[in-house]
Amino acid sequence: MDSVDFTWLIGGPQGSGVESGANIFSKVCAEMGYQIFGKREFYSNIKGEHSYFTVRVSDENIHSNVNDVTLMVSFDAETIFRHFDEVSSNGGILYDSELEGVDTGKVHTLDTPFKDRLHKLLESKNKPFTISGALELAKEKGVKLYPVSFKNLLESLSEDVDNPKLRGLVRMYNVIGVSLSLGLIQMPSDSLLHSIDTIFSKKPQIAEINKQVANYSYNYASAKFEHFKHSLMGIVKQPDTILVQGHFGTSIGKMVSGCRFQSYYPITPASDESVYLESNELLQIQNDRPGSTIVVQTEDEISAMGMMIGAALTGTRSSTSTSGPGFALMTEALGWAGINEVPVVITLYQRSGPSTGLPTRHGQDDLLFTVFAGHGDFPKIVYASGDIEESFYDTGRCFNYADVYQIPVIHMMDKFLSSSVVTCKKFDPSLISIDRGKLLDKVDGKYKRFAFTDDGISPRSRLGMDNGIFWNTGDESDEYGHISEDPQNRIKMMDKRMSKLDLALDKIPLDEQAVSFGIHEHTIISWGSAKGPIIDAISMLKKEGIDIGFVQIKLLHPFPTRYVKSLLKDTKTLIDIESNHSGQLGKLFKQNISRDIDYYILKYTGRGMTSTEIYDSLKKIVENKAEKREILSHGA
């Protein structure tokens, strides 16, 4: 049997239930044993602008989206205009037939640059600027069309069950779309009904109506349409599989790591984490009374940073979560945490800058800013996760680094990760160790917070501890923490603090610093969420007999120069892949390793990379047909 690789796309105006539709679809597919890679794209808008969700479904492990859509479902015109061209020639479009006559002029949310491109395409194929025109074009390519009048469907259902309220219930369109899709691909319907029950478990009445609509639509599609070429009838479920959203890794990771204080200011795409932590603020503790996470919404990111540091000084594991604009505001206090050797974790969900940039879109363009953040010389650790599962365990590592080296740690995530919904292996909390370093439980005798020691790390007291009095200051200080401008003390203190970077490089296990997925003549270096599409692209090439190596760099500061250099010593061609304009990792790499990057594969459209486009560029590189800078652009 051929392996399953199916991509479903649902779109609609923001606020019309695209996300909950996609959640039902993903849950159904996951329950039927498939692996899921889902991704949400949306505008910086509350209601009305176009948002869409792609769910890739496979019977193998997948780590990315692909370019081609197998089945698209749409209850609005804009989704068809924006995505009809992505549907593969053996795919299908299931749509609301009431939309057929709509022309582009009626869809006010279509922006001019897009409309111009669309008109040009339709014009070149002699098609009218209408939904019918777009659909005809798809049909000519081989795409199957499945028109359904959503209005009539609801009307006949409302007559059948004698419930006039169902008529014109537009907010059911998402459930209709999902159910029609599942009927078309012959997914067993009981899993659909079960998923609705789970999702609306707290609102049984709403669940009931949804199930009625779902069942009716499902049966309608099964009866009306001949079988679609693609069917998903279920496979054997992998044990210990969870379906998670992007921020679950870091938020559940924080609970397990013992983070008990989180301050934050609302910002996309980071606030989901804080809201989740607050929703789960009461914690079950083994053999102890309940614990809790104090989540404080502050007046700005400066305050979030200050509160986190204040809390960390009491010995509490503390963190904040933000995105680029917020992190920019935090940098002054970052230096304060550096000079005062305060362990804090800043989870940085990057989005596309500069300034407000593309506020709800993906980017990896804060790497250099983060590595160099803050005025003055001070040590910090910058660590990046490549996927959601990794981010759970990495959160544990970040808190340990912070405590052991008494250093601020920035844990880099991004929007691609935060708006993904994926299946992965159930997180295993027993794999997260907790190392609090030289944190003291009691102090005997005279105490010096910044005592000079052999390894540069001083025993750490906490505010409020018996006999542990210390002082902090953002000024240079002596061993007690009192201001000192003495030049000789300055040398010793700077050396003490900065030596922690070498110590970290010595002590952090190599496989935590960077991960090698094989080294070949052509080898990729990359970081963060580019990992998933790279891994999938490499396995696509491997099937064709082409071997490409890949080193994922996780510790970005201090840079693991020695280890990365040794990994790459036999590689002839170096390819840097990342989601930014300037190839920031490449720059960091050159600075530390004094070696040039041969090719860059870069994307800065604000949309995540697909494995298809990385595959295409890698292939060009192997065939010597590539540009030095391959720029990717897939995705609406």
Added chain:
Amino acid sequence: MALKLADYKTDVHNDWCPGCGDFGIVNALQMALAEMGIERDKATIFSGIGCSGKTSHFINTYGVHTLHGRVLTFAQGGKLANPDMTVVAVGGDGDGLGIGAGHFVAAGRRNVDMTYIIFDNGVYGLTKGQASPTLKLGEKTKSLPSPNTNYNVNPIGLAVASGFTFVARGYSYDVRHLKDLIVKAVNHKGLSFLDVLQPCPTYNDLNTRDWYAGVDLAQESMDRHSRIYKLEDTHYEPVVHYNDESEVNEKLSQALIKSLEWGNKIPTGVFYQNELISTYEIRLKDKIPNYLENPPARQRISENGLSTTDVSEILDSLEI
């Protein structure tokens, strides 16, 4: 062994200018801590940046000298993570009402149980005397190139409007009265604010010690006439006794009107106090019943290097 005043002093050299009003404040703070018998390791003084920022180094408790304008943020974080501590935040008027004004307002809304003291002298001393937020429009202290072009902030009025539940003013040359006010402020359940008038002998040549003492007025009327007076010597009643909207509004308006008094008569003492507003800690306790007994700083998070947090319920709910 009972703690003495000397126990709250460090041997750090104090480099404030001779005659600086800050000395009175640090003395009053040390006296207040001694009088209340607060264990040295159960108190933290957070400070901002500027001359007043050095205060935390002169007091022998935990001391956290933070960033310009940000002292309240650090202090609130520390207090919420370890609510057993006595927390006093100090800073200048530029620090708290200029660069930190946003935090001042937000802190009022939270009402965390701690104390904030502003050293109010109308100038940025450590940067050589620029106009600070409390300097009046049109006034020209000696290092200003031209008269001040900004209207002044009214610290008492702003505190009252922001939700501070204890609002008072002290004078740094009346150390005993200031000490009494600090004791009241620290004992207050909720966020207390103390605006302390503090002459800067080097850069503020208008609001000097002599000016507050009314020496200029005395020359006219031939007898001593201090500008400073105490509200408690009048019939002023600052405390809200009943959780009644009309009483609260009356006390708030009264404080606001009183805060406008300036010139030949400057009120000190308590302008407003309301302990009927819940503290932030109590608001947290409403959601997290054992917050006060088991706050973040006390929670055990691991045993033998392994996490003790049990997230199995959450993970099971995510399982397919």
